[in-house]
Amino acid sequence: MNSPKKKIIIVGGGAAGFFAAANLDEKKFDVTILEQNSDVLQKVKISGGGRCNVSHACFDPKELVNFYPRGHRELLSVFTKFQPGDTMEWFESRDVPLKIEKDNRIFPETDSSQSIINCLLGEVQKKGFAIKTQSNVQDIHYENNYYFIKTKSDSYKADIILYTTGSSPKSLKLIQQLGHKIVEPVPSLFTFNIKDDLLKDLPGTSFENAEIRIPNLKTEESGPLLITHWGLSGPAVLKLSAWEARNLAKIKYNFEIEVNFISVPLSDAEEDLKNFKNQNPKKSIGQSKIFDITNRFWNKILEVSNINPEKQIANLSGKELSLILDNLCRKKLTVSGKSTFKDEFVTAGGVDLKEINFKNMSSKILPNFYVSGEVLDIDAITGGFNFQACWSEAWLISQHLNSL
Structure with a gap:
C-alpha cells in the first residue's frame, strides 16, 4: 500500500x-x-x-x-x-x-x-x-x-x-x-548621490572603464560608470556598494570617493597630454581629442578647471595641465546618500x-x-x-x- x-x-x-x-x-x-x-x-x-x-x-x-x-x-x-x-x-x-x-x-x-x-x-x-x-x-x-x-x-x-x-x-x-x-x-546595490559641478548637466554620460576608490575604507573597484541626475551609477559603483554594504551603512552613506574616469595612471595620462601638446601646439584645448571621453565631459573638465577652451594647447601652464589631470584621474567627490531601485531592491x-x-x-x-x-x-x-x-x-x- x-x-x-x-x-x-x-x-x-x-x-x-x-x-x-x-x-x-x-x-x-x-x-x-x-x-x-x-x-x-x-x-x-x-x-x-x-x-x-x-x-x-x-x-x-x-x-x-x-x-x-x-x-x-x-x-x-x-x-x-x-x-x-x-x-x-x-x-x-x-x-x-x-x-x-x-x-x-x-x-x-x-x-x-x-x-x-x-x-x-x-x-x-x-x-x-x-x-x-x-x-x-x-x-x-x-x-x-x-x-x-x-x-x-x-x-x-x-x-x-x-x-x-x-x-x-x-x-x-x-x-x-x-x-x-x-x-x-x-541595502546593497545602490547608486551614489553626489552634487558636484563636474557632474552637473551631464546625466547619461558614460565611461567604458573607470576606477573608483573609497580611501577611508581602502577599497576600490573598476568597470563601466554612468553619470545620473543624482550622482554616479553603473557597475563600478554597484559593485562597491555591494562589497561595502555594511561599512557604508555604518557611516550613514556619507563618505569621499576618488574617481579615475579614464582608468589610466596619472603619470601615463600626463605623458599622453604632453605628447599631444608637442605634436599639436596650435590646436585649441577644447578641440583636442586626447582621451577616450565625450566632448561634453572634456569641456566640462576644462570649465571646472577654469580653462578657456579656445586657448592654444601650447599656452597651457603647468598648473592648468595639473588641474586637468587631477579632475580626470583623481577627482575627489563627496557622496551624501544613496538611491536604490525600489523594484529591484x-x-x-x-x-x-x-x-x-x-x-x-x-x-x-x-x-x-x-x-x-x-x-x-x-x-x-x-x-x-x-x-x-x-x-x-x-x-x-x-x-x-x-x-x-
Whole structure:
C-alpha cells in the first residue's frame, strides 16, 4: 500500500520557491505555495528591465563565488552540484532557449521575463500543486512533528516547510520568532548621490572603464560608470556598494570617493597630454581629442578647471595641465546618500548562514525546515547572480527531499 503523500508548504512564491516546487516529486509530495502578493514571481517579472537576467555565464564554481560579497564560502559546495550551465540546460529542456550576451548575462531568447514565468508556472501546475496568492503568513508554530501555518483567511498543517520569502522585514521577523538568528539587513546595490559641478548637466554620460576608490575604507573597484541626475551609477559603483554594504551603512552613506574616469595612471595620462601638446601646439584645448571621453565631459573638465577652451594647447601652464589631470584621474567627490531601485531592491543580511546546512539547505535549528533565496544572508553584485543562488539552493532542497 502506498504511504500517504507528505505535505509541503512553500512560504513565498518567488524564484526559489517556484524552482523548488518545479523539481519536487509529485508522487511523494502534496505541495502548496503561499504568496502574499496578488501575483507570483514578481521579481522575475521586473528583473533585467522586464527581460529577466536568469543567470550569468560563469561555469566554474570557484570563479562564480567571487561575485557574492556574502555567502561565497557557503555557496561553493552548492554550485558544484548545480551551476549556471545546469540552469541553462533546465530551461532549454523545457523549451525556453536562453542566450548569453556580450557581458555574460544570460537572458531568454524571447527577451521577455514572461517566458521564464510561464515555464515555472507550467511545471508547478502540471504537477497539480496548489498556488495561493494573497496569502500573507502571519504565524508558524511546530507541534507534535507538524507545522501549523496561519494566514489571514486560512490555516494549514504541514510535514515540511520551505521558507523562500525574500528579504522583507516581516518574513525575517517570523523566522526569528521560530528561533533563527538574523543578521540585520542593510541595502546593497545602490547608486551614489553626489552634487558636484563636474557632474552637473551631464546625466547619461558614460565611461567604458573607470576606477573608483573609497580611501577611508581602502577599497576600490573598476568597470563601466554612468553619470545620473543624482550622482554616479553603473557597475563600478554597484559593485562597491555591494562589497561595502555594511561599512557604508555604518557611516550613514556619507563618505569621499576618488574617481579615475579614464582608468589610466596619472603619470601615463600626463605623458599622453604632453605628447599631444608637442605634436599639436596650435590646436585649441577644447578641440583636442586626447582621451577616450565625450566632448561634453572634456569641456566640462576644462570649465571646472577654469580653462578657456579656445586657448592654444601650447599656452597651457603647468598648473592648468595639473588641474586637468587631477579632475580626470583623481577627482575627489563627496557622496551624501544613496538611491536604490525600489523594484529591484537587494539587501545584505538575513538568516545567519551558520544555522543552515548547505548540503541540503536545511535549518540546523528547526526539523524538516528548509531555507533558500534572499531571506538568507547571501547577496550578489547583480540580479543574475542572485537568481542563480536561488535556482541552485532550491535544486538542492528538491533533490534532497525527493531522495528521502
